Amino acid sequence: MPPNKTKPKTNRGSTSKQRKNPGSGVPKAAGPASQRAKAAGKTVRKARRGGLDTNLKVTLSLVAIAIAVLAVVLVVNRDGGDDVPASEVAQTVVRPDSHRLSSAADGKVTVVEFLDFECEACGAAYPGVERLRAEYGDRVTYVxxxxxxxxxxxxxxxxxxxxxxARQGKFEQMYVKLFDNQTAWGHKEQSQVETFVGYAGELGLDVERFRADIASPEVDARVRADAEDGQRVGVQGTPTFFVNGARYEQQPTYEALKKTIDDALAR
Known part of the structure; x- marks a missing residue:
């Protein structure tokens, strides 16, 4: 008769369930040595947290310093033209070939506007500028x-x-035409070249010559040369005015510009 094969008992060892109080689900209270170990662990963890807090404070301080430095750099870059000598600024804002809408005989006051014909702020300043041009006439050079x-x-x-x-002697007329009709052609995604060709016809220009010039590299280079001069003297947006080589920092309202011009004439 084959011997009885009795399955041997295995010792599974202690488990977390066996170490818990019945029905409580909470581990048994530890002895004094265990309590001391726990207390030491808490101290270490607290010290570590303190170290993290210190490191965080240092990191935040460094970030704040970096932000402050960046702000200074941005201001310097924004006002890059301020480092250009005044004599060089005066020569840069007005070139021999710059377009003058009026010329003062005594050359005492020169107002220069860097503009974008599609810029709404330029369009808003335009009526005041035209009013000033009408009032001062040839007492002020306007560029x-x-x-x-x-x-x-x-x-x-x-x-x-x-x-x-301008290549057909009608810069001022086109300047007026573009601003008078800005709302009709401005801020349209499609090219408005044909609209401008229509304006050229209304102004009595040679339309075929105008059409060729508007697409020519020479005309593009002339426009970009102005923009590069603007960048050299710190122009960032439009309209930007200069009065006798000094940047005009106020809002370009009729009243504010008039006061600045009157002050310059009185000197």
Whole structure:
């Protein structure tokens, strides 16, 4: 008869369940040595937390310093033209070939505007500028410089149109035409070149010559040369005015510009 095969008992060892009080689900209270170990562990953890807090404070301080340095750099970059000598600024804001809408015989006051024909702020300043031009006439030299903003769909096209008209002696007429009709052609994603060709026809220009000039590399280079001069003297947006080589920092309202011009004339 085969011997009885009795399955041997195995010792599974102690488990977390076996170490718990019945029905409590909570581990048994530890002895004094265990309590001391726990207390030591808490002290270590607290010290570690303190170290983390200190490290965090140091990190935040470094971040704050970095932000402050960055802010200074941005201000310096924004006002990069402030480091250009005044004599160089005066020569840069007005070039021999710059477009003058009026010329003062005594040359005492020169107002320069870097503008974008599609810029709404330039359009808002335009009526006040025209009023000042009418009032001061040839007592003030008024100069227009191109500064097309790349985010405006037809900023370059409109500047090219003004320059193409200038090549036929009609810069001022196209300048007026573009601003008077800004709401009709401005901020349209499609090219407005044909609209500008229509304006050229209304102004009596040679339309075929105008059409060729508006697309020519020479006209584009002339527009970009103005914009580069603007960047050299710290122009960041439009309109930006200079009065006798000094940047005009106030809002370009009729009243504020008039006061600045009157002050310059009185000197």
């Amino acid at each position: 227009v410089r191109y500064f097309p903003i790349a985010s405006h769909p037809n900023a370059f096209n409109s500047a090219h149109a003004a320059e193409a008209a």
